[in-house]
Amino acid sequence: MSEATVGRLPVYLRALVELAGRDVASVSSSRLAEHVGVNPATLRRDLSSLGITGTRGIGYDVKYLLFEISVVLGVNQEWRVAVVGTGNLGRALANYQGLATRGFPIKVLFDVDPDLVGTEIGGLPVRHVDRLPELVPKLGVTVGVIATSVEAAQGVADQLVEAGVTSILNFTAESLHVPEHVVVRRVDLATELQILSFYQRRDTAVSGGAGVPLSGED
Amino acid sequence: MSEATVGRLPVYLRALVELAGRDVASVSSSRLAEHVGVNPATLRRDLSSLGITGTRGIGYDVKYLLFEISVVLGVNQEWRVAVVGTGNLGRALANYQGLATRGFPIKVLFDVDPDLVGTEIGGLPVRHVDRLPELVPKLGVTVGVIATSVEAAQGVADQLVEAGVTSILNFTAESLHVPEHVVVRRVDLATELQILSFYQRRDTAVSGGAGVPLSGED
DNA sequence: TAGATTGTTAATCGATTAACAATC
DNA sequence: TAGATTGTTAATCGATTAACAATC
DSSP: OOHHHHHHHHHHHHHHHHHHHTOOOEOOOHHHHHTTSOOOHHHHHHHHHHHHOOTTTOOOOOHHHHHHHHHHTTTSOOOOEEEOOHHHHHHHHHHOOHHTTTTTTTTEESOOOOTTTOOOEEEEEEEEGGHHHHHHHHHTTEEEESOOOOOHHHHHHHHHHTTTTEEEEOOOSSOOOOOOOEEEEEEOOOHHHHHHHHHHHHSOOOOOOOOOSSSSSO | HHHHHHHHEEEEHHHHHHHHHOOOOEEHHHHHHHHHTTTHHHHHHHHHHHHHHTTTTTBHHHHHHHHHHHHHTTTOOOOEEEEESSSSHHHHHHHOOOHHHHEEEEEEEEOOOOTTOEETTTTTEEEEEGGGGHHHHHHHOOOOOOOOOEEEHHHHHHHHHHHOOEEEEOSSSOOOOOOOOOOOOOHOOOOOOHHHHHHHHHSSSSSOSOOOOOOOOO
């Protein structure tokens, strides 16, 4: 199954949740595809590659589709999350309800800052990162979210991996090096904006030259 | 130039900033490529497609490369940002210094909640979203960040577009519909985690049987 | 049966990369 | 000149999608 397919599954899932909520019983590939903005053939191929079948002449059963995709994505499973770094972003994540409701309950927060350690965010106490090796296995955490400074990111990743974490969501700009069996995804807000603005630049007439800016970065 | 190329530019940029910081004067495609984890031929093709040239037998001049990529990405330009929705995520964004330092200063915050309107976050007052049509053009905002509820997202997008915003970073799970000239990127944290956990499921022995998942693999 | 829609083949498109002539 | 490395051609790989036979 292609990486692109995997990326589309959550999108399909969301559309299906909505359809199920409206008590729509079945849906054609063209209707669903239009809803999520992909080509109908692509959608059918995606489903077919998951072994999910519809009914010719009819379409796909919404509930069945919803269930199957949920299973593939492991939505019914619980993935316990540790958030490392409780600056603004970490704090936002800790307070974000959307994670727990989608099967990613945050079980523990870590920081190095003595002013933060011991405080509570979203009902969870912030632990010192020194306790990471102890608490991560104990709490059954398998997903780590890194919301630290760029400088600390690789060290934290190493510790998480050492403690048994196998999935890492990296919010720093650092490219993390991890063993084969660990999966990393990076979400860098400034990078997203840079890409966004690149596409804008093509259209917009651009003002003049400003010298070399990036001496120091984030 | 391919979309994939654009996505790699910020990564190149970061590596170059580091090299420049270490006073490295020139770098070969193979060295830089290894540093960022891409194929050297891909890197050379990327640069070549931007009209950036190196010197045969020598490599690329780091400062020149840094400058050129900065120009392409518009890093020297200022992109004024409006954040709509000042819940936890919006609040985190408003406090996040990384955006302003990379050329994306947040100029205004919006919310509908009367309890939030009038409060200050990161030194900026929260405005009522009713004032969006007035304030966005006035402040020269061209980038909108949507950190509202899923339900409000499309309406906010419409308002932003109407007010002149041409780039939208969407933090909700909603697939936004916008006119051709508007660029949207979506960052959905739960989606990222779902994708992450999907890849983990493949390796991990999975508990409780729930139906046949991946009858067809590859 | 007639109409609709799947599942998949085959064509197409686009991106990656090995390989190498050009050239510093 | 000898060694190194670019810039690009051509091969390859993989993903998308039009098209249509299968079939509900």
